Amino acid sequence: MRLFEGVLIAVHIFWLFSFLFRFDSKVKISTNLVALIFIIIHFGVEGQRWQMGLTYVLFIFLTVFTLKPFIQRNSKKVKLESENKKKVKKISCILFTLIYSISSFGLVIAMPVFQFPKPTGPFEVGMTSMHLIDESRSESSLSKQEAREIMIQIWYPGEVTDDNQDIQYEAFPYEEWSGTMEFIFSVPRSFFEYLKYSESNSIKDIAVSDRGNKYPILVFSHGFGSTRMQSYSQMEELASHGYFVVSIDHTNDAGYTKFPDGREVMNRADAYSYSFNIEDEKDVKTRSKDVSFVVDQLTKINKQDPQGLFTGKMDIDRIGIFGHSYGGSTAAQVLLDDSRFSSGINIDGPLHEPVASSELEKPFMFILDDDYLYITDEEIKYTNVTPEEFHEYHNKITELADFHYEEGIKDDTYRLTFIAGDHYTFTDFPYLSPLLSRGIDVDQFHQVMNQYILAFFNQYVKGEKTDPILLKEKKADEFYYFExxxxN
Known part of the structure; x- marks a missing residue:
């Protein structure tokens, strides 16, 4: 809840009480004036949003009731009300005050204009987006074949070179989030338009920091039907510690993608049509090709960036990959397909073929929820499989994760398992509402996850000395354990 939202609601509650307890008309007029001032400040500083709609409407009605006696002061006095009628009006006013108080505060608290935690690294975070076209691959679009187009977002260790520069942090990517929420929940994207009032911790197109000659690269792959912006705070955190972090929109597999010319691409599949089949490798192979293509383009940009921003700043010889859900499956596939990647992390994703039957020979980390992609029989009804088929699939992916952690992966392997949270707690989506966080401290959850991710990539991508947290198994903790x- 934002400051002036809370103040405005509180003023309206007091205003309602002024009618309930028949305060002097001067008090009502003063309250009306205060409410007007705060509503103007709220609109100008914070911006209006639909969660405050009841307050906006109430302001109009209470203004009318406040001014009504002055408008009618020359008219004849109406007949006195009966005692019973007065009691009914008083009870109605009390009920309305309670309903308004609960619903108004409830809406703005349940759907807040949130802010991401500040990155903890020593660098400012720069950010830019790029539109890439892969002429070597084509895909169907409105009955014709077109080259594959991809949007990527790059976060990087930045530096504000002008001491007098007015730092303007980027607005929250509400369009990508709104489009993704529309795909997942079938809710009009206008429902989430209020997210535009949030700010990020990223500064668009600032200079790359000169504190390092060049910086290693981490590539991120999003989940099925999600967006490259799904783990925005995590990208900022990693970039603040000295990485180029490149998040890819896998067009058509993402829930929503918007290109610079305004074209929008929505995922045409059903949000619950995810393939519960480890042999189904088609989409994960397409994603793997996306990743390799992006690295090809980054290599070219590093040699000669048309914008003059990244030339010579990326360490193309040090690259890691990580992803969430289907993006975690992609991370494993990329390690099998592309020798340029030194290590990878799978965040709560299944292993698909051919990875499932392969012996990866690069360092790998599993970050999982304790229930590991389990869904209830009620949720299974919305999918394209039966409960029996799902349980068979779930048993298989669990066995595969155990096997590859223990012996299937021939290099160092780690497993971070969270007892609290669910599949989406690994993303930034729980920031949308406390109802989605389920009482979990999302900041603390992400802090632990990012600490292990940084330790892993610092060793296997940067080549730094092993962080002691990677050597110590931790199991006696209230919401996670580490193996x-x-x-080697």
């Missing part, structure tokens, strides 16, 4: 399997 380590050092093989």
């Amino acid at each position: 380590t399997n050092i093989k």
Whole structure:
């Protein structure tokens, strides 16, 4: 809840009480004036949003009731009300005050204009987006074949070179989030338009920091039907510690993608049509090709950036990959397909073929929820499989994760398992509402996850000395435990 939202609601509650307890008309007029001032400040500083709609409407009605006696002061006095009628009006006013108080505060608290936690690294975070076209691959679009187009977002260690520069942090990517929520929940994207009032911790197109000659690269792959913006705060955190972090929109597999010319691409599949089949490798292979293509383009940009921003700043010889859900499946596939990647992290994703039957030979980390992609029989009804088919699939992916952690992956392997949270707690989506966080401290959850991710990539991508947290198994904790399997 934003400051002036809370103040405005509180003023209206007091205003309602002024009618309930028949305060002097001067008090009502003063309250009306105060409410007007705060509503103007709220509109000008914070911006209006639909969650405050009841307050806006109430302001109009209470203004009318406040001014009504002055408008009618020359008219004849109406007949006195009966005692019973007065009681009914008083009870109605009390009920309305309670309903308004609960619903108004409830709406703005349940759907807040949130702010991401500040990155903890030593660098400012720069950010830019790029539109890439892969002429070597084509895909169907409105009955014709077109080259594959991809949007990427790049976060990087930045530096404000002008001491007098007025730092303007980027607005929250509400369009990508709104479009994704529309795909997942079938809710009009206008429902989430209020997210435009949030700010990020990223500064668009600032200079790359000169504190390092060049910086290693981490590539991120989003979940099925999601967006490259799904883990925005995590991208900022990693970039603040000295990485180029490149998040890819896998067009058509993402829930929503918007290109610079205004074209929008929505995922045409059903939000619950995810393939519960480990042999189904088609989409994950397409994603793997996306990743390799992006690295090809980054290599070219590093040699000669048309914008003059990244030339010579990326360490193309040090690259890691990580992803969430289907993006975690993609991370494993990329390690199998592309030798340029040194290590990878799978955040709560299944292993698909051919990875499932392969022996990866690069360091790998599993970050999982304790229930590991389990869904209830009620949720299964919305999918394209039966409960029996799902349980068979779930048993298989669990066995595969155990096997690859223990022996299937021939290099160092780690497993971070969270007891609290669910599949989406690994993303930024729980920031949308406390109802989605389910009482979990999302900041603390992400802090632990990012700490292990940084330790892993610092060792296997940057080549730094092993962080002690990777050597120590931790199981006696209230919401996560960590296992380590050092093989080299």
